[in-house]
Amino acid sequence: MSRWIVGGLRSGIRTTRFPAAGVIAEEQAGSAVEMRWGQLTAAQALSVAASCPTEAITASGTEEDGTLHFDAGACVMCGKCTRQLPEAFVPVLDPRVAVRSRSQLQMALAWESGRPPTPVDLIREAALVQRRAHRLFRHSLHIRHVDAGSCNGCESELQMLSAPYLDLHRLGLFFTPTPRHADALLVTGVVTANMEGPLLETYRAMPEPKVVIAAGACAVSGGIFANGPTARGPLDRLLPVATYVPGCPPTPQALLHGLLLAIGQASERYGQDLGDDDDAT
Amino acid sequence: MTAASNTRVAAALAGLEVHEEFTDELVAVCPEQDLELKLGTLLQAAGLADWFATTLAGRPPRLTAVLEVPTDPTWLVVHADLSQPAFPSLTQTSHAASWYERDILEMHGLVPQGHPAPAPLRQPPSTGENRLRGRRHLHTEDPEQRHKAVGGPAVTGQGVFRLPLGPVRSGPQESGGFSFMSGGEDIVVVDMTLGFKFRGIERMAEGHPPDEVIQLAERLAGISSFANALAFTRAAERALGASVPPAEEFTRTLFAELERVYSHLGTISRLAEATGLLVAGAQYGLLKEEALRAAGRLSGHRYLRGVLRLGSTELVPQEVDRRWLHRQVTEWVTHTKRLRHLLQETSTFVDRLESTAFLRPEYAAEHNLVGPVGRACAIDHDVRRDHPYGAYSQVEFQVPVVADGDAKARYQVHALELEQSLAIITQLLEKWPTNSPPPSPPSVRAGSALGWAEAPGGQALHFVTLDDEGLVSRWRARPPAVVNWHPFAHACASGNNLTDYPVIEASFAISHAEFDR
Known part of the structure; x- marks a missing residue:
């Protein structure tokens, strides 16, 4: 046993300083995809939408007149658009991609009479900001996780949160086995018909106040299973979602950011430089 | 992959004619009435790697068995077209067939005749949600009934209790249901409820x-x-x-x-x-x-x-x-x-x-x-x-x-x-x-x-x-x-x-x- 302790000590402190020290470039893989519309032509927009396996990029119309809708919440990170148009679709290396409002992940472009595409103002729904939850859970959050039909990728990343690199306990975050002790419900997977009941029962068993976090493309938008024969999701059709974490699966740091965002300990980053500032906090 | 490969010999011994060949794959077609006999013979020498059904609109339902002869890199794929929504079960010959046949029953409504426990494979609490095609199947929530359906023993006796686990598990884990019958510490019987995450x-x-x-x-x-x-x-x-x-x-x-x-x-x-x-x-x-x-x-x-x-x-x-x-x-x-x-x-x-x-x-x-x-x-x-x-x-x-x-x-x-x-x-x-x-x-x-x-x-x-x-x-x-x-x-x-x-x-x-x- 002592050899374990010595061996453990010898490996030193490996825990990341994220989020206190800002972003550390440990991750080489993107946490989400961002659209930089400046370089995009109408023809490219139409062709890239055809290759998207989900509804993350949808386009309609012709090269003369048309629209394009981009939804990072439906993106499954297949890499088709980022390889096809690396200038316009860029993997976000900053893991702080979680948002409070679903529409924060969306963007639309329109073009007419052959002019280049320009952004359209989307109707932004108000974010669900739970000030009481923020105040109460500021220092510690107990999380109940429910797998509502994921592929196990999200669970694998959630398990990495407990590994020394991320170590979520240092931030006062804990997984709890019982919903009675839980403050937050973290849901992964498109909600399948068979998991709808257990999911809602878990939510009802949690005391107020409580926050719901949708983690991963499946829970956020349905992802690749959005039109599946047993899909009941996306999650916000069933429960009031306070935080959305995109990704397929979300990287562990993105999950950590999502959890901190849910309790008001982090701020939204994704899409902020695009001039959309409807965040109430 | 010589002409006398073990797979080829096994197929020939079972009286199956190879009608298509790939690298490492032989395809044979078996008449419906010979299914039990020929596959039964084959399973003496080969392992059952897969056993599934295909039901496409406008075509008869087709059963496919994938077999593997030890020491031979060639797979044997046997197709059989059915004229009725039933087929002879292979479970008595090979235990490996049991769950495949329950899957076929659940997803395609084809009945494995002679299967000792012909119940749908996935046993979620909802009714019939996970069937792909065909008639809806009634799922039962009562564990006693379910034991009867899957052929497992229902344990009763003084001090015997049931300990349910899942589908929502304790940590960040996948969803699946288990039910332990126990006399205190020991696990006597486990009843698994799989299929909560069926996405089709x-x-x-x-x-x-x-x-x-x-x-x-x-x-x-x-x-x-x-x-x-x-x-x-x-x-x-x-x-x-x-x-x-x-x-x-x-x-x-x-x-x-x-x-x-x-x-x-x-x-x-x-x-x-x-x-x-x-x-x-x-x-x-x-x-x-x-x-x-x-x-x-x-x-x-x-x-x-x-x-x-x-x-x-x-x-x-x-x-x-x-x-x-x-x-x-x-x-x-x-x-x-x-x-x-x-x-x-x-x-x-x-x-x-x-x-x-x-x-x-x-x-x-x-x-x-x-x-x-x-x-x-x-x-x-x-x-x-x-x-x-x-x-x-x-x-x-x-x-x-x-x-x-x-x-x-x-x-x-x-x-x-x-x-x-x-x-x-x-x-x-x-x-x-x-x-x-x-x-x-x-x-x-x-x-x-x-x-x-x-x-x-x-x-x-x-x-x-x-x-x-x-x-x-x-x-x-x-x-x-x-x-x-x-x-x-x-x-x-x-x-x-x-x-x-x-x-x-x-x-x-x-x-x-x-x-x-």
Whole structure:
């Protein structure tokens, strides 16, 4: 046993300083995809939408007149658009991609009479900001996780949160086995018909106040299973979602950011430089 | 693959005529009335690797058996068209057929006649939601009724109680339902409720081009994304007659092995945590995170998604990345060896695993178990060696086999396989092909073929049928979890206590998503 302790000590402190020290470039893989519309032509927009396996990029119309809708919440990170148009679709290396409002992940472009595409103002729904939850859970959050039909990728990343690199306990975050002790419900997977009941029962068993976090493309938008024969999701059709974490699966740091965002300990980053500032906090 | 290959002889002995041939695959058609006799004869010499139905509009329902003759790299695929929605059950001949037939019953409404417990395979609380086609089946919530339906014993007696677990589990884990019958400490019977996560993934593929279905196959299960997508891609490529250049084959093999590395690291990490060795769990967790980051650096995705393409790959690792990986792997080799020796000398770990969740080798052979679970029960089988594909014929590796059949044996197989995978990666990087020709896009045509790959959990077998436009009309995914959940309840009830359950689950390391599909 002592050899374990010595061996453990010898490996030193490996825990990341994220989020206190800002972003550390440990991750080489993107946490989400961002659209930089400046370089995009109408023809490219139409062709890239055809290759998207989900509804993350949808386009309609012709090269003369048309629209394009981009939804990072439906993106499954297949890499088709980022390889096809690396200038316009860029993997976000900053893991702080979680948002409070679903529409924060969306963007639309329109073009007419052959002019280049320009952004359209989307109707932004108000974010669900739970000030009481923020105040109460500021220092510690107990999380109940429910797998509502994921592929196990999200669970694998959630398990990495407990590994020394991320170590979520240092931030006062804990997984709890019982919903009675839980403050937050973290849901992964498109909600399948068979998991709808257990999911809602878990939510009802949690005391107020409580926050719901949708983690991963499946829970956020349905992802690749959005039109599946047993899909009941996306999650916000069933429960009031306070935080959305995109990704397929979300990287562990993105999950950590999502959890901190849910309790008001982090701020939204994704899409902020695009001039959309409807965040109430 | 000589003219007198064992598979060919077995088919001839059973009176089956081979009517189509691929590399490593013989296809035969069996008349409906001879199904029981001919397949029964075949199963004396061959193992049942898959057994499924295809029901397409305007065509008679078709049953397909995939058989594997030991020591022969050629698969035998037997089709039989049915004139009625029923077929003779093979369960009495081969135990492995039992769950396949219940799956056929549930998904296609074809009745296995003579099956000892013809109940739907997935037993979720809702009614009939998971049927693909045909009549709705009534699911029952009453455990007594369910025991009757699946043929398991209902345990009653003084002091016997039922302990439910799931579908929502305690930590960040997958959803699955278990119900233990116990007299206090011991597990007498386990009743599994699988199918909570049924997403209908096979049906979602229908009518889509295979290139798009790769995205679905990658999401069959997170921790075996690449292997399952590889098996699917290979099936589609074989149906289309596409070939893959050496550099791309090396890339695929490299990524498949990298996936085995992080998956096995995760398995051992969870096993160590289940025995209370948190430091050991953390040490393996560190290595798993490093391996995932390496995957992210090489492919742009931590779970290697978005790499595969028909006849090619989206990328080939650059030389600078390959050199970096070589250094990284050398480090991992040192660490895994050190940790394996430490674990083996830690009595609290070894004692906890010994004789836990024991499976007899005969039981394993009857159920044709795959992967580390099978190899821990003396089943010396690995498709990388027995049906070589990709670049596996160009590297040397061993297939670790242990005969004890308990959790310790499963741990040993995982630990040794991990070191073999690291050795394979090193060899691949050293033998990387130069001057590889560019890939050519495959043509579009109709056809069907089998594809296989060794996933971390065992053999993944995918069968794909493409129509005249080259779209998928049927995709049958048989990932390893489909086979390996079968003995799980049996292993749990082999004289274990309730407190052994986390160890049992971690040692099996099978995914619910892969099974439920």
